[in-house]
Amino acid sequence: MAFIILFCPMRSIVKINTGTDHDTSAFAVESIRRWWYMMGKERYPDATRLMITTDSGGSNGTRVRLWKAELQKFSNETGLEIQVSHFPPGTSKWNKIEHRLFSAISLNWRGRPLVNHEIVINLIESTTTRTGLKVRAAIDTNLYPKGIKVSDAEMESLCHQPEPFHGEWNYTITKSMDNF
Template identity: 60%
Template sequence: RTRAWKFELAALAVETGLEITVCHFPPGTSKWNRIEHRLFSHITMNWRGRPLTSHEVIVNSIAATTTHTGLTVRAELDTALYETGVRISDGQLNTLPLSRHDWHGDWNYTLHPQEHRRDGVLPIPPQNEAGPGRDWLTHPALTGIPHEQWDSLVTELAAARAAQRETDLQQRRGGDRQKTPAAGLYTGRRPGLTLVDRLLATILYQRFKLPQVVIAPLFTVTPVTLNRAISQTRRLLHDIGHAIEPAETQLATLDDLTDLTTHLGIPKPEIKTASY
């Protein structure tokens, strides 16, 4: 139900051209919901003791609700037919133009009026490449790793991550998988960050001491997601025996990163970030 809610709100945002921001009340806090006090409670009192025997009785009882402070209610019966049993897949959910807010992004988020694939089928990006518009972060002056060593590091890291992931899945299953996945098929949840994205974020954090809350918008993920990705990547780097060399320059903001790349002569696109 919550998936369908977000999916249809995204369609409404596209239809109206409006940004739609949703702020849910946390569980168990409906007593602070103004609508509960100013509307629903009066409707309940108005039809108290009245048998709700038909749609007409229900709608008329709601519409007849008034208060001495001026409350009036408009109610109509929606006679449209709606399909039941609709399921929104992970792929469809992942394509939604949704930005989670910094504070409790699971409760507070904004849907943008951007066209998206209604079927939700998008190719999974190659894990050995940076995400769109982030190739400039792989420059040796930023990573501290020569080009000829970068590919081998990514390959070694990918093997370690695949082994670790299979071990984790095996523990959850309680045994080996019964069916080997087809070549190139990524099973499980769609990865939000490529392997190279994870490595680049870890380098920015460890090499330049750039705060994670600053890095997260650069990769269009929440700080919580980024923190988890960096922690996992640091463990993998430790397992393969690779240490990230700290840089002489420490960064605190994206402006600092921009100034550094300009000083180093690294061509890059304009840094565009998303709020989460």
């Protein structure tokens, strides 16, 4: 089971996408896509860009080609400029919302058997915090195969602009005129 957490600080809402297959870049971007179409687009109708903060490893790591290629597809689909800032390596502990949220979720499902995905989703959604954080969860049953390769030519076709400060951690992906 894989989890992707999407947090809207101005609205105190967390969206958790729970996957039944592999934690891949395609799963990570699909989670963002689902958040956008289920919550983001409605709450931010005038948005032209989306800022994503994420750790530096795993399926959405700084060197993962498929992560950037999938973000390019999402940008092309929505027209959004995607600004990405990765936490520096070894600093995922800076993601305080994730730690606070998983602490609350763990307390909520303490002692309960997690025998199926429906129970997991219901326990996640019934989690509350003292600050009034709202948790929404959904199950993603799509298949996300491992080992998908992105060629050098595909990488060169990305509309990817590194920022001046640590461009490997901070970059923007904009809509491509080509169909990627």
